[in-house]
Amino acid sequence: MQNDQLIIENTITYVKKELLNAEGGHDWWHIERVWHNAKLISQTESVNSLVVELAALLHDIADAKFHDGDEEIGPQKAAFFLKAQSIDQSIIDHVEQIIRNISFKGGNFTTSFYSLELAVVQDADRLDAMGAIGIARAFNYGGFKNRELYNPQIAPNLQMSKEEYKKSTAPTINHFYEKLLLLKDRMNTSTGKRIAEKRHHFMEQFLQQFYMEWEGKG
Numbered sequence: 001m002q003n004d005q006l007i008i009e010n011t012i013t014y015v016k017k018e019l020l021n022a023e024g025g026h027d028w029w030h031i032e033r034v035w036h037n038a039k040l041i042s043q044t045e046s047v048n049s050l051v052v053e054l055a056a057l058l059h060d061i062a063d064a065k066f067h068d069g070d071e072e073i074g075p076q077k078a079a080f081f082l083k084a085q086s087i088d089q090s091i092i093d094h095v096e097q098i099i100r101n102i103s104f105k106g107g108n109f110t111t112s113f114y115s116l117e118l119a120v121v122q123d124a125d126r127l128d129a130m131g132a133i134g135i136a137r138a139f140n141y142g143g144f145k146n147r148e149l150y151n152p153q154i155a156p157n158l159q160m161s162k163e164e165y166k167k168s169t170a171p172t173i174n175h176f177y178e179k180l181l182l183l184k185d186r187m188n189t190s191t192g193k194r195i196a197e198k199r200h201h202f203m204e205q206f207l208q209q210f211y212m213e214w215e216g217k218g
């Protein structure tokens with residue numbers, strides 16, 4: 001138990017250092033929020049909590065979006081770090097699988113890997129893309145990519161392939177319809193679903209207000 005605590009602390013130090021210059025939506029604070037969400041969701045699931053915590057902490061250690069689309073760097077970097085700690089190989093393998101499968105979400109890549117620990121960390125990560133924080137992150141990412149906030153002449157594209165999605169320069173509001181509002185129905189756990197409902201409702205209210213202000217209606 002004490003050893004687990006030490007491993008978590010070493011991991012936090014490592015992740016903070018690695019993400020020092022990360023973009024605002026993918027920085028240490030994103031990781032800390034996902035870690036907290038994952039611990040909350042775990043309270044109502046029977047999971048290996050070391051696996052959940054390590055995967056939450058390491059899940060964005062090298063996001064493919066910022067590494068020329070290379071989806072393998074993240075899982076490999078995480079495994080390399082964990083091998084230097086005194087951890088069972090089975091735990092390292094499991095964490096590596098979770099990171100690999102979290103980042104392949106929504107793509108054409110099909111995988112047979114599933115575990116309850118993956119379900120928990122995926123929900124925790126998805127929650128951070130919703131609600132007030134999700135809105136803030138979306139506009140931060142859009143700003144980082146120099147996108148328009150909104151453009152009434154550019155409709156959301158609900159049929160985008162993963163490649164098109166990566167290259168898209170669509171306004172940030174479109175991202176709500178292409179991804180953020182779809183997350184509620186993709187949650188895995190009961191706690192995840194409950195929190196997602198609230199955050200979804202908040203995003204809908206935000207959009208209503210946004211269009212009202214856009215049209216100068218008060």
Ligand code: ADP
Pocket residue numbers: 025026060063065125126128129134137138139141142168171172175180
């Ligand atoms: P995660 O950190 O959960 O793996 P992503 O890497 O897909 O999620 O996205 C990180 C954040 O950036 C999310 O909050 C997401 O909404 C936002 N984001 C990703 N793509 C876009 C986009 N095209 N427009 C606006 N925000 C985006």
Ligand code: NI
Pocket residue numbers: 030034059060125
């Ligand atoms: Ni993430």
